[in-house]
Amino acid sequence: MKVSHPLHKYMRPSAIRTANCPGCGNGILAQAILRAINEEEISMDDFVFVSGIGCAAWIPSPLFYADILHTTHGRPIAFATGIKLAAPDRRVMVVSGDGDLMAIGGNHFIHAARRNIDMTVICVNNGIYGMTGGQVAPTTPLGLKTMTSPYGNIENSFDICALAAAAGATFVARWTVYQTRQITRTVRKALKRKGFSLIEIISHCPVQFGRKTGMGTSIQMFDFLKDQSVTKAKADKMSEKELAGKIVVGEQLEIEKPILNDEIKHQREKLRGEPSDAEN
């Protein structure tokens, strides 16, 4: 009997394999994203997926059966910006790693958020540079031993959601790969709205992060994500001390602001002397 997975139709037939290691959290996220697209009944032809370089960048590429730009390290948002401006009718989704989007690509990230460009950015935060051997990243927790911080990380780390909100993102959420159904719900919500949406997904990297930090196997790391997760509603009632080391999960921000594509359209219409939608 031939068994077929309901999400197979979203996967490129020649690529129903992943570049990610067995036990990596990235596979869970790939499935959660495809479930959201399936439940929203959106055609893959509507999308352009964009990724940079790193393990997380292999989530959409080449697996998703859609147009994909697998770009250079740190530059997926720059490419995504170009796509959205040139082809405003396409849905643009960036899926990439914490190093890619927050270190080398940090400047692109904050300015796309500020401009409120209509795109969904899914940042996979495994707290490390996974693909290149487990170097310290701007998301590595203070004190953690990595390949390039053998005595413990001496740098403070970014709060990606707080950074996104401060930079101007209009939808901000965080889940771990343990909350797979919640990821799907949040991605569905992001797909239904316009503007710059940032979804941070805390994922586990058993091969680099787990090995170096002694956090154990994939299952142990998965359990850790479950145990450390606290919903935003609960976290709001907890003290700073109680929150130490916890991962605050949930949707954190949803606001309306002018969207860059709309502003360009209105300005063009104004310059041509045509009434804009806003004035009608």
Ligand SMILES: Cc1ncc(C[n+]2csc(CCOP(=O)(O)OP(=O)(O)O)c2C)c(N)n1
């Ligand atoms: C300009 C440039 N600098 C550095 C690299 C090497 N490099 C490739 S991926 C990567 C980090 C990947 O980390 P992250 O984005 O967090 O993805 P992960 O592998 O953890 O999913 C680095 C430093 C590169 N390819 N190009």
Ligand code: SF4
């Ligand atoms: S190195 Fe880590 S992040 Fe990269 S695929 Fe393997 S387990 Fe996943």
Ligand SMILES: [Mg+2]
């Ligand atoms: Mg990483």
